[in-house]
Amino acid sequence: MQQYTAIIIGSGFGGQAAAHNLRQIGIDDFLILERRPWIGGTWSQNSYPGAAVDVQSPLYSLSFEPYPWSQMFAEQHELVEYTKYCIKKHKLADKVRLNADVQQVQWDEARKLWVIDTATQGQFLAKYLINASGPLSTPVIPNFKGRDTFQGTTWHTNNWNHDYKLAGKRVAIIGSGASAAQVIPAIAPEVGHLHVFQRTPHWVLPRPDRVFKPWQRALLGNKLIYKALRTAIYWELELRMLGFKYSKLGLHLLAQRPAERHIKAQLKDPKMQAAVTPDFTIGCKRIILSSTLYPALARPNVSLHTKDDGIAEINERGILTTKGEQVDVDAIVYATGYDATDGVISYPVIGQGGTTVAQYWAEYPRAYLGTMMPGFPNLFVVTGPNTGIGHTSAIFVIEAQMEYIRRAIASTEKKGAKTIEVTTQAEADYTGMIHREMKKTVWHWGGCNSWYKSKSGHVIAMFPGFSFTFRQMCKGFKPAHHRFT
Structure with missing residues (x-):
């Protein structure tokens, strides 16, 4: 049984961002578990004809890794190339264990560790567990008659x-x-x-795509120009x-x-x-x-x-x-979508006292900053409840969550604590605010029944506000909202 300071589940953009942020606070003792036989997330898996991103590529990319995109809205093959480029540049291949399909994770209270069971790769132990399996990883096929x-x-x-x-x-x-x-x-x-x-x-709007000329791609290689373009696109979408x-x-x-x-x-x-x-x-x-x-x-x-x-x-x-x-x-x-609401985490998660995430989410999925839940110490969920965004880049929100995860882990390590856990009150207050604000949005009053809603009828996929507001909340880490042991 192998033990690590942190284990990341999923090798897509969420997993790569998590690895980068762990290294920023001096943690290199981590492992990425990937259930597939190759590295990469949604874009390595979804190779259907016509697959492409629907957010401008300079913004739909990791902020710390600019790239000379060939067109404004990258197609699937280029997103795979970008993934491989990031993996190679940041030397993550050796940190990934392939064919590691997680079957269950369980909190060991005595050792203050997460025990991760996989189908074929055995068992792992970790102080911190970061689920970055992604919301679009569990496909759904309706049970049509016949x-x-x-x-x-x-x-x-x-x-x-x-x-x-x-x-x-x-x-x-x-x-x-x-x-x-x-x-x-x-x-x-x-x-x-x-x-x-x-x-x-x-509803469909025209796709304002364009192929970049060689000199424009060369400019994208300049970090300052790349950042300026990202910023312009971001505020236009915001x-x-x-x-x-x-x-x-x-x-x-x-x-x-x-x-x-x-x-x-x-x-x-x-x-x-x-x-x-x-x-x-x-x-x-x-x-x-x-x-x-x-x-x-x-x-x-x-x-x-x-x-x-x-x-x-x-x-x-x-x-x-x-x-x-x-x-x-x-x-x-x-083309029937994914279980992106009630099925955010595709494997059983057993926390303190034997309580499962499924039980905690019995009414509807909920989490503090969409990331942490009481009763599940040292567990962080990337793209968790109410972290979806309908107007800008999902990667921007993932990196906002990383601001919180990095600060939470750094605070725990600085205190010499074994665990960090969000308080029940902090999570309840946050979730209450989310659903009060949600009533003001088109996702609540717009007259549709979308995958943004859970079975309960709550809109639990989307964040009801500006993405920069969410990021500021994640950056403003509040120790009083957490319990350290």
Whole structure:
């Protein structure tokens, strides 16, 4: 059984940021556990056609590691290259244990250590445990009637079947969110016929992408210029929060009206326009950036099925619609999302007194600064409850959490303490504030039922405010909100 000062679960951007911050406070005795046979997170896993980031790359990157991106919105292959670049530069490969699928973690009160059980790599001990497995790591496939009877080929976008040749095939894609919006334009020209089963339409805005010229990429290599561009992009995106929370009129004029114009500009058929127009306020669900989705839906070899023509059941040959139409297909692609709310941590976590995170989250997921919970000493959750962001870079929020994690661990070490734990009162006060503020946001009043909500109906994916506010809260570490032993 191997013991470390800290163990990080997940080798994506969250895990890499955690490793960097541990080293900043002099901790190099750490190990990264990665369940897959390769290093990297979401972008190494999600290799579906058309996969790309929907936040400008100079901002959707680690602040301490600038990169000469080839275009404003990086595609998946370049994000993988960036991941490998960061891993190599910061010499993290030797710190990663691959094929280490965590089965359970349990707090050992006597030793004041976390015991981490893996499926094939044995058991590990750690003083500090940082979960950076990510919110988009547990794919969900709805239990459609007859799902297992289909005789063709099926897969989730999270695990794209690159061996399957799409050319000339009849394909059904189920889902209409961000992944589907990228896959549909990418495969529509190749397949024989594409049936899109849209559960709920999303608001779509044009994607302001651009390819950087060689001299522009060279400028991105300058840290000062890179930082200036990041800052400009950040504040432009941060203004969106004004509409999401503070100005319904502004949201309508600056976002929903342009989205409505985008529909009319790209789709001439009134029936198609109606079919893709949501019945909720823009921002209530994730806004999709695409200049190619609507033209793809209008192709002659693409059929759009709406909720009035949805899935009654799946059978051996394909899909029977609610209108009684049989749609025969060769393959079904599930673009049905992830368990990003109730399933933030995909393995059992057992804390003090045998209490599990699942029990603590029985009503809904909650955590102080989205990061720490009473009863679970020395445990930090990256991208935990209410740390999602609907208007800017998720990596910015991850690095904000690192401000808190770094300060918490440094304070514990400085005191010579064995544990740090947030108090029950501090967590309750924080969570109460979060849900009071949430009532002011479009995610609460916007009229949709999104993955931002848990089964309880609470919006637990998003932070109800400006991202710089969250970062300031994380930087202002409050010892009085914690118990040291």
